[in-house]
Amino acid sequence: MLAHVNVGGNLPSVEKVISQERINRWAELSGDFNLLHVDPAYAAKTPFKGTIAHGPMSLAFLNELMMKCFETDWLNGGILADVRFVSPIRPGDRITVKGFITAISNRHDRHYAECELFVEKQDGTKAVIGRGISPMRISG
């Protein structure tokens, strides 16, 4: 849970290393065996020139970050919106899932934190962008 919630404040980041093994395991978990993800020889002949991670895996990472920050509040009215995949994530990439608070609002007697979210690769390229809007408890 976030100790301090301020507009402009950074969310704690989450780091991951993406391996082909992790991608293969996601394929088994999700049932998505698209060759672009799991067959390096096939993927090498596509415009991507190699396998790439499944997009929904990044959604899991964004959810991980929001759960870390807002715990069960995220599950009781949280919205993950405008998610776009802007650059592929490949085996060997080291990614950081991060974000910051853009606004704090009040609707129907509930406080909400609005956040910009990113998955960033080791060279600073953004791979995924989106917005998270979470209800939150304000203590005191």
Add this chain to the structure above:
Amino acid sequence: MEKPELVFSDLGVGKKFRTLTYPVTMDLVRTFIEVVGDDNPLYEKGLRDGAIAPPGLAAIYARLSYLQDHVMPAGGVLAKQEFEFAAPIRVGDTLTVNAEVVESYVDEKARKRVTQLIHARNQRREVVTTIRLSVIWPK
């Protein structure tokens, strides 16, 4: 027998897919936590019935809800997505997931655009997740 591809001509507005039944088992949650590497203690490592399940599962059951009887043709692009979480899902819950096409058109650049509205309900028929997926369909 191989499943047929799900193509744009199958996806008119109002098209509904058969209900997906998705049991949130301990095995599923444990595997998810391990693959994602999410060590949030709220999930209790999926080791207990009634423990909270990770919300990231939504991306999996959303996709399965329209691909039970078909495969996705290669080259689709997820254009926009929105997930709204209404209530926690717990280990041991059984979800029923329904997908419906709510938008289907060819845009000015001749791209085939399809938006699906997906509702996941728990065994008490409470909506736990609402998902809106907009996809540029490949063929």
